[in-house]
Amino acid sequence: MIGPSNDLSSKLALDTNALGGLKQSAKAGSPEALKTASTQFEAMFINMMMKSMRDATPQGEGMLDSQQTKTFTTMLDQQMSQNLAKRGVGLADVLIRQLSSQATNAQALAINGDPSVQAAQPIAIAGDQPAKRIAMPAGRDAGEMIKTPGALVTPSTATVPGALVTPSTATVPGVSASGRPQSPHVRAFQEKLGAHADEASRATGIPAKFMLGQAALESGWGKREIRNADGGTSHNLFGIKAGPGWTGKVATAVTTEYVNGKPQTRVEKFRAYDSYADSFKDYAKLITNNPRYEKVLANAQDAAGFAHGLQKAGYATDPLYAAKLTKIIQRNLA
Numbered sequence: 001m002i003g004p005s006n007d008l009s010s011k012l013a014l015d016t017n018a019l020g021g022l023k024q025s026a027k028a029g030s031p032e033a034l035k036t037a038s039t040q041f042e043a044m045f046i047n048m049m050m051k052s053m054r055d056a057t058p059q060g061e062g063m064l065d066s067q068q069t070k071t072f073t074t075m076l077d078q079q080m081s082q083n084l085a086k087r088g089v090g091l092a093d094v095l096i097r098q099l100s101s102q103a104t105n106a107q108a109l110a111i112n113g114d115p116s117v118q119a120a121q122p123i124a125i126a127g128d129q130p131a132k133r134i135a136m137p138a139g140r141d142a143g144e145m146i147k148t149p150g151a152l153v154t155p156s157t158a159t160v161p162g163a164l165v166t167p168s169t170a171t172v173p174g175v176s177a178s179g180r181p182q183s184p185h186v187r188a189f190q191e192k193l194g195a196h197a198d199e200a201s202r203a204t205g206i207p208a209k210f211m212l213g214q215a216a217l218e219s220g221w222g223k224r225e226i227r228n229a230d231g232g233t234s235h236n237l238f239g240i241k242a243g244p245g246w247t248g249k250v251a252t253a254v255t256t257e258y259v260n261g262k263p264q265t266r267v268e269k270f271r272a273y274d275s276y277a278d279s280f281k282d283y284a285k286l287i288t289n290n291p292r293y294e295k296v297l298a299n300a301q302d303a304a305g306f307a308h309g310l311q312k313a314g315y316a317t318d319p320l321y322a323a324k325l326t327k328i329i330q331r332n333l334a
Contacts, residue, residue, distance in 0.1 A: 038092035043078075043085035049181055050077045056331060057183045186332045189221050193237070196280040203284040206300045211283065213303070213329035214238060214310070217321075226253045226270050234272035238283045239316075242269040249273070258317040303329040 054077070085092065182190075190212055197208035197215075204211075215237040219225050226234045234251035242250045249272035256263050273279045287293045292313045299305035307325035310316070318324070 034096055035092070038095040039085050039088075041095060042089065042092040043081045045091055046084050046089065047078055047081035050081060053181050053183060056181070056186070182332065185221055186216075189216060190333065192222075193276055193280075196277045199277070200280040200284040203281075204288050204300075205297060206287070206306065209333040210300060210303060210306045210329055211280070213325055213333055216328055216332070217325050226251050226272075228272060234270060235274065235276050235279045236270050236272060237276060237279045240271050240282065240286060242271045246271055256318075258319060261319055 051074075054073075190209075193212060193215065194208065197212045200206070200211055201208040216222075218239040219237050222237075226236045226239070228234050228249075228251045234249075236251065239255075242248075250269045251272040252267060252269055255266055255268050257266050257268075258264070271282065273282065287296060293310075293315075296306065296309035296313055296315075299309040304322075304326045307322040307329070310325070311322040315321070
């Protein structure tokens with residue numbers, strides 16, 4: 001029986017002595033060891049998700065930021081993952097049910113034993129979802145499963161609690177195309193403007209998420225929208241300027257333009273709209289009616305082609321515009 005000293009859910013995430021105690025108890029293949037090992041695996045899975053969310057969240061460099069604060073944040077995330085796993089998100093229970101049903105259970109948990117468990121094990125969240133068979137790679141034992149996040153369940157098939165196994169071609173709410181969990185501000189931005197982007201997509205043939213990515217880049221995910229003189233939003237999500245042929249409302253704003261690769265601050269006039277829907281409609285009209293963007297439409301099959309097409313057509317003067325836009329689309333948008 002595992003004593004209190006081996007209950008890792010009450011220990012620090014970096015307590016190697018407690019992990020050693022788990023290894024000793026696991027040799028006997030006891031149910032308590034299986035439960036604790038599964039909880040540890042769940043903790044590592046949660047920590048992997050938290051790391052992905054932090055990587056996907058735009059972060060600035062503050063005065064108090066340093067390598068030490070980043071190290072402390074990593075340690076804090078590990079401990080939070082441990083505490084969340086103690087309460088459980090369901091993964092540990094699934095592992096316990098599946099591993100307990102195998103005749104080779106003792107071998108699977110024997111960290112220093114024979115790593116011969118290679119048969120695919122059906123794993124699925126409880127409910128109506130069908131199980132999908134995931135094979136434990138040859139030469140991997142339970143010790144590696146505990147030490148290595150993703151040894152059994154990889155990020156491409158396990159990205160959000162409640163969707164442990166998903167088809168690679170399916171769109172999962174709250175998960176980007178790269179498999180990263182979406183940050184709350186990204187998900188809110190997509191939900192708020194998704195319908196308008198879909199309508200513009202039907203008019204242009206450009207995927208909706210490509211336009212959402214451009215709107216996010218131009219407006220800072222809606223946090224740096226161009227403002228009217230009264231402080232209200234201009235609803236201009238794409239940074240379209242008000243040229244001589246524009247007869248609608250105008251908003252004046254300070255912007256950065258690159259001349260010969262060097263940034264210059266200027267005051268420019270931008271188009272102003274009554275709604276975000278009008279902003280997407282005007283953007284769709286600009287892209288489809290202006291001959292300079294013909295190649296953009298022709299290369300809109302993938303994010304990189306779309307972004308580089310815009311830059312070559314002169315949509316923006318920032319020399320890194322295409323790289324920034326490609327990164328936003330690929331890393332954040334579903």
